[in-house]
Amino acid sequence: MKRDEIADLAAFVVVAEEGSFTKAARRLGIAQSGLSQIVRRTEERLGMRLLSRTTRSVAPTEAGERLLATLGPMLHDLDAAVASLSDLRDRPSGTIRVTTVEHAAKTILLPGVKQLLRDNPDIRVDVTIDYGLADVVADRFDAGIRLGGEIAKDMIAVRIGPDIPMAIVGSPDYFRIHPAPTSPARLVEHKAVNLRLPTSQTVNGWRLMRGGRETRVRLEGQMTLNTIDLIREAALDGHGLAYLPLDMVQSDLERGDLVQALAKFTPSLPGYHLYYPNRRQAPVAFRLFVEALRYSQ
Numbered sequence: 001m002k003r004d005e006i007a008d009l010a011a012f013v014v015v016a017e018e019g020s021f022t023k024a025a026r027r028l029g030i031a032q033s034g035l036s037q038i039v040r041r042t043e044e045r046l047g048m049r050l051l052s053r054t055t056r057s058v059a060p061t062e063a064g065e066r067l068l069a070t071l072g073p074m075l076h077d078l079d080a081a082v083a084s085l086s087d088l089r090d091r092p093s094g095t096i097r098v099t100t101v102e103h104a105a106k107t108i109l110l111p112g113v114k115q116l117l118r119d120n121p122d123i124r125v126d127v128t129i130d131y132g133l134a135d136v137v138a139d140r141f142d143a144g145i146r147l148g149g150e151i152a153k154d155m156i157a158v159r160i161g162p163d164i165p166m167a168i169v170g171s172p173d174y175f176r177i178h179p180a181p182t183s184p185a186r187l188v189e190h191k192a193v194n195l196r197l198p199t200s201q202t203v204n205g206w207r208l209m210r211g212g213r214e215t216r217v218r219l220e221g222q223m224t225l226n227t228i229d230l231i232r233e234a235a236l237d238g239h240g241l242a243y244l245p246l247d248m249v250q251s252d253l254e255r256g257d258l259v260q261a262l263a264k265f266t267p268s269l270p271g272y273h274l275y276y277p278n279r280r281q282a283p284v285a286f287r288l289f290v291e292a293l294r295y296s297q
Contacts, residue, residue, distance in 0.1 A: 008042045009067075012050060013075055015039060016060045016068045017140065073137060081281045093122030094285040099134040100127060100145035102227060103245050104272045108161045108293065109145065116292040123285045131226065132198040137277055142286060148270035155275040160293040163268040165246040168206070169258040173238040180261045184208045184217060187262075191240040192219035196226050206243040209265050271295065 015024040015035065025032040043050050050064035060068055100109055105127060113125055128141070136144045136155075144151075147164075151157050170180070170190075181187050194203035203224060205216030221240050225231050228244055235242035235249075236257055242249075252258040274293055 005042075005045070008038050008045075009071055010075055011035060011038045012042050012064075013068060013071050015051065015058060016064055017072065019058050021058060076140070077281075080283065091122050092120050092283070092285040092288055094283050095124040095126055096143070096286055096289050097126045097141045098128070098143050098145065099130050099136065099139065099141045101131055102129050102229065103164075103248065104145045104161070105129060107245075107247065108272055112160070112293040113289065116288060120285070120288065123288070125289070129227075130198070131195065136275070143274055143276040143289075145272050145274055148273050151273055151275045154277075156278055157273040157275045158290060158293070159271055159295045160274045161272040161295050163271050165268045166207070166243060166266050167246040167249055167253075167263070168241055168243055168261050168266055169235055169249050169253070170241045170261065171236055171238040172256065172259055174235075174240065175259055175261075180259065184210050184215075184262065184265050187217060187219055187241075190219065192221040193231050193234040193240045193242045194219070194221050194224040195228060195231060195243075196224050198226070204243070207267055207269065208262070209267055214267060 011024070011028060014028055015021055018024040018027060021032050021035055021039075025035045028035065039051060046063075048063045049061050050067060052059050052061055098109065109125075109127065117123060117125065133146065133150060134141060134144050136142070145160065148157070148159065170178075178190055181190060192203075192206075196202075197204055203218055205218050207214055208217050209215075219241070223234050223239050225234065228248065231242050232244055232248060232252070234240070235244075236252065241261070249258050249260075253260055274290060276290075
């Protein structure tokens, strides 16, 4: 294959990933009209349409999706190989894109990279908060942070935190109207402030011990939210019971603004893990990032 044909295919990948000729042209640093010609030339050479175009959007056709699935990872590996040359420079550099949940970001990620970023001013960390089970390859993240047990088997997983004590809490006003449950079975008498999981569009199940075995419980409630910060606020306002990390509500419990229930039935969650695909030539910045977060028991 000729070099200009390879460059044309790389341009197609950028358009398909961005879903926009305007954004892709900006990313590539070329004129939008020139980029349109490149994609049209590629389609003519292959004899098939790769992109469906409307006045508002650009999306890969079936042929385009197949080509993108093959070329995308190859080109990103090439980018990583070039970025790994920063090992030869005096100062590591590059942007590390991470998908995580807010509790992990607050308790582990931000404290963990504080010194790393101070020592390496050319390293950047781009964080996206998302409770979905992100596909780090398809979504072009360098790594993700999720609970142990939630990570795909084909990923490299590095433990970055201890197990997480959890708490079921409610406000004193709520418990004055709804007496605190004395067993998991009594939770059916209560309403919850739930966390919506975007991947499944269901509410998060609470992990409880019943009869010596762990089980998942889902409660009904009038309020469903997508961040645990808002769930804590809703619990403080008396909207129902909340299932939250104990460290997040510890000060509320000490002040008496929240009351814990079913403590002996609430097991800890497995600790957070950093996960990422196998990278044979990981840039030095990424390796430093992993080491900064690695958990030592």
